[in-house]
Amino acid sequence: MRVVYVIDSVSRVGGAEQGLVAMAPLLVRSGVELHVAFLKESPGGFQEELRAAGAGVLPVLRGSRSARVAGLRDEFRRLRPELVHTTLYESDVLGRAAALSVRVPVVSSLVNAAYGPEHLHARGLHPWKVRAAQGVDALTAQGVRRFHALTEHVADVMAARLRVPRRRIDVVPRGRDVELLGSVTPERRAAVRGRLGLAEDVPVVLAAARQQYQKGLDVLVSAWPRVRAARPDAVLLLAGSRGAETARLEELAGRTSGVRFLGPRDDVFDLMAAAEVFAVPSRWEGLGSAAMEAMGVGVPLVCADVPALRETAGSEECALLVPPERPEELAAALLRALDGRGEALVRAKAARARFLGRFTLPQVSARMVEFYERALA
Known part of the structure; x- marks a missing residue:
C-alpha cells in the first residue's frame, strides 16, 4: 500500500x-x-x-x-x-x-x-x-x-x-530497536562516565526532555536541593533542547549545586546506561517515550504518576510513581532509588521484561x- x-x-x-x-x-x-x-x-x-x-x-x-x-x-x-x-x-x-x-x-x-x-x-x-x-x-x-x-x-x-x-x-x-538501545554493562557505564568526567561512585540522576512546561523539569530541579542534602555528591544531568522553560530552569539550578545542562544529545541511551536513576517528572504525557526507552535500557525509573506514564510503566513493580508537581515526594523517591540499589535493580529488570513484551x-x-x-x- x-x-x-x-x-x-x-x-x-x-x-x-x-x-x-x-x-x-x-x-x-x-x-x-x-x-x-x-x-x-x-x-x-x-x-x-x-x-x-x-x-x-x-x-x-x-x-x-x-x-x-x-x-x-x-x-x-x-x-x-x-x-x-x-x-x-x-x-x-x-x-x-x-x-x-x-x-x-x-x-x-x-x-x-x-x-x-x-x-x-x-x-x-x-x-x-x-x-x-x-x-x-x-x-x-x-x-x-x-x-x-x-x-x-x-x-x-x-x-x-x-x-x-x-x-x-x-x-x-x-x-524502539532493542539493539540500538543496548543495556547496562560495566564497560558502557565506565566509558560514558569517562567522557562526562564523572567518577564511578558518583550517584547520577538523568532526565532527557525538551525544556518545556509539560515535561516538569522545574519540579525535578526544585526537588534537587533535598536530594543533595542527603547525597552531597549526587549529580543531576539534564539532556535536551532549550525551550520556553530554559530561563526558569537555569534560575532554579543556580540556587543549588550538582546540576549539569548537557543540551541536545544523540547518545541519550548511553547516558541512561551510565545513570543510577532516570527521572520523568512530566505534568502530562501521551506515552512517555523516554520512560519507555529507559525501561528498554534497564535503568531504574522514577516518574510522575500521570495516566499515560502509569500505563507505560505498568505498575510500581517496574517504576517508582510519584504524584506530579510534588518536589518533596519526587526527592524522596529519587533517594529511595539511589539508596536502595537492590530494590531499584529488581524494578529495572521487571521494566525491561515489560518493554520486551510490548515495545x-x-x-x-x-x-x-x-x-x-x-x-x-
Missing part, C-alpha cells in the same frame, strides 16, 4: 519524529510504500535516515497555511496514495483538509491527551487559544477514517474531546500495518 505520512517536521527533537524514523525501515520492508511530507524547516533532521530506509521525503515548506494545504494537495494528486497518515496538530489540521479535498482516506495519530485543564493553565498558553485549537481539531477530525492513539488513556480522553466514537480509535504504542519495533510496526489495513478495509 502507498502511504503519505504528514508530520510537522523531521527534526531530531520530538518523540513523534523519532518514532517515525525508527519504524520507517520496518514499514517499508513490510510492503508499505512510504512517503514522508513535512511542513517546517528541519535542518540537520532525519531526512537522510528516512531516505536510507526507503521512504520518499517531501518538504512542503510554503509560507501560509493555505499554501501548505495546496502543496499537500498537489503531492497527493501526484502520488495517488491509498492512505494519508497525519501526526501532530499542524499536520493533522492541514493534512486532513488536503486529503479530504482530493478524496483520499485519512488516518491520524493521537500522541497526547490535549485540551485538558492542565493545558488551559499551562505557562505560556492562553485558554482561548487552547479552545480555538480544540475546535479546529474536532471539526477536521470528523472526516478521519480511523485514529491511532499511543495509549488507552489518550484514546479515551481524546474520543470525548474531539467528539469521535471511541471504536474508531486503535491503540498502538511507539517502539519492540517489530511488534509495534506489525500492529501499525494492521491499523492501516483496518482503515482501508
Whole structure:
C-alpha cells in the first residue's frame, strides 16, 4: 500500500519524529510504500535516515497555511496514495483538509491527551487559544477514517474531546530497536562516565526532555536541593533542547549545586546506561517515550504518576510513581532509588521484561500495518 505520512517536521527533537524514523525501515520492508511530507524547516533532521530506509521525503515548506494545504494537495494528486497518515496538530489540521479535498482516506495519530485543564493553565498558553485549537481539531477530525492513539488513556480522553466514537480509535504504542538501545554493562557505564568526567561512585540522576512546561523539569530541579542534602555528591544531568522553560530552569539550578545542562544529545541511551536513576517528572504525557526507552535500557525509573506514564510503566513493580508537581515526594523517591540499589535493580529488570513484551519495533510496526489495513478495509 502507498502511504503519505504528514508530520510537522523531521527534526531530531520530538518523540513523534523519532518514532517515525525508527519504524520507517520496518514499514517499508513490510510492503508499505512510504512517503514522508513535512511542513517546517528541519535542518540537520532525519531526512537522510528516512531516505536510507526507503521512504520518499517531501518538504512542503510554503509560507501560509493555505499554501501548505495546496502543496499537500498537489503531492497527493501526484502520488495517488491509498492512505494519508497525519501526526501532530499542524499536520493533522492541514493534512486532513488536503486529503479530504482530493478524496483520499485519512488516518491520524493521537500522541497526547490535549485540551485538558492542565493545558488551559499551562505557562505560556492562553485558554482561548487552547479552545480555538480544540475546535479546529474536532471539526477536521470528523472526516478521519480511523485514529491511532499511543495509549488507552489518550484514546479515551481524546474520543470525548474531539467528539469521535471511541471504536474508531486503535491503540498502538511507539517502539524502539532493542539493539540500538543496548543495556547496562560495566564497560558502557565506565566509558560514558569517562567522557562526562564523572567518577564511578558518583550517584547520577538523568532526565532527557525538551525544556518545556509539560515535561516538569522545574519540579525535578526544585526537588534537587533535598536530594543533595542527603547525597552531597549526587549529580543531576539534564539532556535536551532549550525551550520556553530554559530561563526558569537555569534560575532554579543556580540556587543549588550538582546540576549539569548537557543540551541536545544523540547518545541519550548511553547516558541512561551510565545513570543510577532516570527521572520523568512530566505534568502530562501521551506515552512517555523516554520512560519507555529507559525501561528498554534497564535503568531504574522514577516518574510522575500521570495516566499515560502509569500505563507505560505498568505498575510500581517496574517504576517508582510519584504524584506530579510534588518536589518533596519526587526527592524522596529519587533517594529511595539511589539508596536502595537492590530494590531499584529488581524494578529495572521487571521494566525491561515489560518493554520486551510490548515495545519492540517489530511488534509495534506489525500492529501499525494492521491499523492501516483496518482503515482501508
